[in-house]
Amino acid sequence: MTLARRDSAAGALGLLAGFALDQLLGDPRRGHPVAGFGAVAARLEQRTWADRRAPGVRHVAVLVAGAAGLGVLGERVARDHPAARLVLTAAATWTVLGGRSLQREAGTLSRQLGADDLPAARRQIRNLVGRDPSTLDAEQLARACVESVAENTADAVVAPxxxxxxxxxxxxxxxxAVNTLDAMVGHRSPRYRRFGWAAARLDDVANWVPARVCGLLTVGLAPLVGGRPADAWAAWRRDAGQHPSPNAGVVEATAAGALGVRLGGRNVYGGVVEDRGVLGRGRVVGVADIAPAARLSLLVGVASAVLATGLRAVALGMQTQWRRKALVGRFWAVVRCISRVTP
Incomplete structure (x- = not known):
């Protein structure tokens, strides 16, 4: 195997290895790089915040460019070093994924609700959603959990x-970086309605394709959680547009159809009521639906990792071909220049 092929294989397998690390270890307990990025973003916000869109655009541009720039530097360091590329890609993938932690949060909430410990469940759900849980009953907490699992499967697994x-x-x-900034400032609160506009819009753009990939995978994998692909597809076509988010509506609607439940409805965020319509035409969500939702999330994650591995191998192979063509083109350009000046 040539060095270029080994480099391509290492870059592709790094994604799969990173996914495996996330499922094995979950998020680091301390010193999480994403938390470090969030701390940097919060400190920068103290200097950049203003109740206008333009400062928010600059804030997002600096932080996203900085994060992507670190990635470019890593790619250059690991170029033509397959082992380094594999390790760096696996470490970065593990860092940015959140699938295992999502499944753990759902499992903890399921056990708390199964034990009728509503106070603990209301505290636990704050790790998954931004809505006010103080008045939510067991069914509403279960619905919030299933919705968050569906949405975060796209945001924290499929999209990265x-x-x-x-x-x-x-x-x-x-x-x-984009997704973290959206969580930090992409709100419709008085403070962030203008400043967070760029973060929210950029997150919508970055998640548009991944959300639909997640939706398609959910439709295809529905039988593995006792659902029907036709129900998931119908919920997507019929109900997704009712959700205020162009991306969350897709993944929540398909999850509702696959699980045979109803999601959406009335939620309260910081005292503001938001109606997401009805997603799905099944039964009311119960505690027993949390485990299948977490299992569906894992299945979608596995399928996404396999697809991403194949896509990365193809992308790296194409980049290698382009580099070769560029080198050949430069060689012949030099030859032509020499031939013109040579008597």
Whole structure:
């Protein structure tokens, strides 16, 4: 195997290895790089914040470019060093994924609700959603959990793998920066309505394709959680547009159809009521639906990792071909220049 092929294989397998690390270890307990990025973003916000869109655009541009720039530097360091590329890609993938932690949060909430410990469940759900849980009953908490699992499967698993497959380390780190900034400032609160506009819009753009990939995978994998692909597809076509998010509506609607439940409805965020319509036409969500939702999330994650590995191998192979063509083109350009000046 040539060095170029080994380099391509290492870059592709790094995504799969990173996914495996996430499932094995979950998020680091201390010193998480994403938390470090968030701390840097918060400190920068103290200098950049203003109640206008332009400062928010600059804030996002600096931080996303910085994260992607680190990825570019890593790619250059690892170029033509397959072992280094494999290690760096695996480490970055593990850092930006959140699938295992999502499954753990859902499992903890399921056990708390199964034990009728509503106070603990209301505290736990704050790790997954931004809505006010103080008045939520067991069914509403279960619905919030299933919705968050569906949405975060796209945001924290499918999307980073998609961008990592297309762009390598810059895609992995750049996407996580975009998604983290959306969580930090992409709100409709008085403070961030204008300043956070760029973060929210960029996150919508970055997740548009991954959300639909997640939706298609959910439709295809529905039988493995006792659902029907036709129900998931119908929920997508019929209900996704009712959700205020162009991306969350897709993944939540397909999850509702695959699980045979109803999601959406009335939620309260910081005192603001938001109606997401009805997603799905099944039964009311119960505690027993949390485990299948987490299992569906894992299945979608595995399928995404396999697809991303193949896509990255193809992308790296194409880059190698382009580099070769560029080198050949430069060689013949030099030959032509020499032939013109040689008597």
């Amino acid at each position: 793998l998609f961008w990592g497959a297309l762009l390598g380390l810059p895609g992995l780190l750049g996407y996580r």
